[in-house]
Amino acid sequence: MGRSPCCDENGLKKGPWTPEEDQKLINHIQKHGHGSWRALPKQAGLNRCGKSCRLRWTNYLRPDIKRGNFTAEEEQTIINLHSLLGNKWSSIAGHLPGRTDNEIKNYWNTHIRKKLIQMGIDPVTHRPRTDHLNVLAALPQLLAAANFNNLLTLNQNIQPDATSIAKAQWLHSMMQVLNNNNNNNTSSSSIDIHNTNNYIFGQSSFIENQPNISENFYDPTQSLSHIDHQPMDSFSSPFRVFSHQDIVPPLISASPDESKQTQMMIKNKEILKHNEHTSNPSSTPTFAQDHQPWCDIIDDEATDSYWKDIIEQTCSEPWPFRE
DNA sequence: AACCACAACAACCGCGAGCAC
DNA sequence: TGTGCTCGCGGTTGTTGTGGT
Structure with a gap:
């Protein structure tokens, strides 16, 4: 079991994505699909590691991503699913169309978790x-x-x-x-x-x-x-x-x-x-x-x-x- | 206006599973 | 069977925005 060395490579850009980078990534995936994430950055002309591209696409650029605040129903679903599944964010996300695991995880940590603690609930x-x-x-x-x-x-x-x-x-x-x-x-x-x-x-x-x-x-x-x-x-x-x-x-x-x-x-x-x-x-x-x-x-x-x-x-x- | 504290969220990091060779 | 690669997941960090003093 080897570890991915992609992020250790030198010279690759990190940090926030620019609109130009986003556009390059979108264009490439729309034309060719993502294929191998590791190979994608070179093919798309991006100075990023494949992992960063994958994350950017799955958490932000994907066209089916739902933007905006979580609804009360979504919030309740997250709580219910979390009580059953624990921190299985990807599984939880699977039941919330248009929401990413990262988004749900963030929402949990910044909103729901605090509310539960405030109510005396573990x-x-x-x-x-x-x-x-x-x-x-x-x-x-x-x-x-x-x-x-x-x-x-x-x-x-x-x-x-x-x-x-x-x-x-x-x-x-x-x-x-x-x-x-x-x-x-x-x-x-x-x-x-x-x-x-x-x-x-x-x-x-x-x-x-x-x-x-x-x-x-x-x-x-x-x-x-x-x-x-x-x-x-x-x-x-x-x-x-x-x-x-x-x-x-x-x-x-x-x-x-x-x-x-x-x-x-x-x-x-x-x-x-x-x-x-x-x-x-x-x-x-x-x-x-x-x-x-x-x-x-x-x-x-x-x-x-x-x-x-x-x-x-x-x-x-x-x-x-x-x- | 400047500073600080906190919240929100995007992005990164490290790990493990699965797969191909 | 062992090794290396890729991918996805979950935890954590960094950045930005906002409100209070």
Whole structure:
């Protein structure tokens, strides 16, 4: 396995491309195709290495490249695909026609990554950051994000809005992370996949066991674009549920219709209730059983004292990582 | 107007896979 | 089978633009 020596050659120009160079490259490729990139610069009369030409063509000059800002749908697709594929920028780019891997990578590093971090999400794992200091530091923001006033009146309003549900799911997930830390003497920072809300962050056993339900389950997807410069109490989870068939998720609306979401929510509640009543206790636990406290929040009266208790319990118990 | 800090993005670098000989 | 070449990928750096002081 040899290494390409092309960029080590002396006398080859580096740095930004001039319009003249661009034109030469375009003309040559339009006439002859790129063929061997290594041989191309000489044939095209360019004092560049083949690698530089290839990069310039694939990232900038190619006629099918889409210019302009990323749409909310594209952004959501990137997040979804990144949660599945990781930093496989070329694979991600394959699902975004007209976008290059370099462009996506840059957009990720300059925009999306920061937003996720700002929201307390690990941009690598796409889960709430579980390192102790970060969780502690993020707690006030998370509490604000959850917008307790909305949560406390969740069930007093007949039709809770989708954003409130997303916030609530978000908060609950963080609470479970905290509780995990409390209950885990081994100071491991990993999340128990069966005990946490991975139905938000990835494929859970619930989803895998119950694809029919997962297809109908409320999708909390929201574009990240609208949380720019917004107070934390107006954000929502950027994550969505993947089903089996959704390994490569389709494009979805970034601004789903509110009433539709509400209908979905009601439908999902019915499914959960139905599941609760009909499931066999000895079989694989259902979503409702796995997440009983959370279903209770949705289905039962949520009171001030309930939330107070949670917070006090979570915050007053000795942290395994405290001195 | 000058300076600085930061953001955005184009381009480069190094590595590994695949292929031909 | 080993070697060298080419290409593509992902991480990083450099350059330019923009806003604040």
